[in-house]
Amino acid sequence: MTDVLENDRIRAVIDPVRGARLISLVVDGHEVLAxxxxxxxxxxxxxxxxxxxxWAGRIRDGRIAVGGxxxxxxxxxxxxxxxxxxVSPWDQVAEGAYELAIGAPWPTEGVATMTYQLLDDGIRMELSWDDDTEAPCSVGLHPWFRRRLDSGEELVASLEPEVMVERGPDGLPTGELVEPTAGPWDDCFRLAxxxxxxxxxxxxxxxSSSADWWVIYDEPDDTLCVEPQTAPPDAFGHPGLQPDGPWPHGVWLELTARTP
Incomplete structure (x- = not known):
């Protein structure tokens, strides 16, 4: 059973069983998710x-060191x-709000909360993780956007990479930050x-987002991923990719629309 939030311009469909994911987002009559x-x-x-x-993105070999x-x-x-x-079913706790208890095999036990709020011209999504510890964590949101809608021309993405997380031959971060290279990308950036x-x-x-980092995946011909994350992929193994202070435990993403 899916849940629907809608107003005059926006229609959002959420599937609690499939990870409380947004499975459809119609904006001004256009389905934008793919x-x-x-x-x-x-x-x-x-x-x-x-x-x-x-955690958001990849963790090398699926191994994480916490507390010895x-x-x-x-x-x-x-x-x-x-x-x-x-990959888990979430519990609905209010309209547009969902929770999931997570423990082993993750090193700590906590509760994730996912909320969806319609705006007059878009939608706000907010994800948080509360395990009452200072243990490492990262959170993010992973949208798949269509390159072609039911009308109009093909998607043009305005992306201004400022700093890029270097990837090694295995595709995972080396721990270094470098000047952005030309796409196509499956890479993590700070954006200007x-x-x-x-x-x-x-x-x-x-x-717009509270996140410092964005993963851009623009290699496919028919889809584009623009993913806000609180830390780069595999940051747990690279001190240079970790935050200066506590690990952020939440992220929000707002999508606001206008007719060009």
Whole structure:
């Protein structure tokens, strides 16, 4: 059973069973979310917009060291991928609000909260993780956007990378920050400005977030991922990618629309 939030301009459909993910987002009559067509992709990460908690992105070999112990996390291929929340059913606790208790195999026990709030011209999504500890964590949101809507021209993405997380030959971060390279990307960045997605003749979406980091995945021909994260992938193994203070335990993402 899915839940629907709607107003005059926005219609959002949430599936609590599939990780409390947004499975449809219609803005001014246009469906903007997609189902990935990447060959061999795990169906659990292939559509909509889903929460990544209590870690976002990949963890090398699925192993994380916390409090003197080393913990093995479930792996997708060679590494642990995108947390535990997107593969679990969540409990609805209010309209547009969902919770999930998470423990082993993660090193701590806590509760993730996912909320959706409609705006007059968009939607606000907020994800938090509360385990009452200072243990490492990262959270993020993973939307798949369509490159082509039912009308208008192909998507034009305004992305202004400022700093890029270097990836090694295995595709995972080396721990170094470098000058951004030219795309296509499956990479993590600090951006100089908030992303703007424009389908000329149809719709423009501005994305704003509390996150310092964005993963951009623009390799597919028919989809684009623009993912706010509180820390880069595999930051747990690289001090240079970790926050100066406490690990952030929450992230919000707002999508606001206008007709171009």
């Amino acid at each position: 189902h990935a067509s990447v060959p061999g992709i795990d169906p659990a990460i292939a559509d909509g917009c889903f929460p990544m908690v209590p 112990g080393v913990y093995q996390l479930p792996q997708t291929g060679d590494h642990a991928l995108h947390g535990l929340g997107h 400005a908030a992303p703007v997605l424009t389908w000329p003749g149809a719709l423009e979406l501005s994305l």
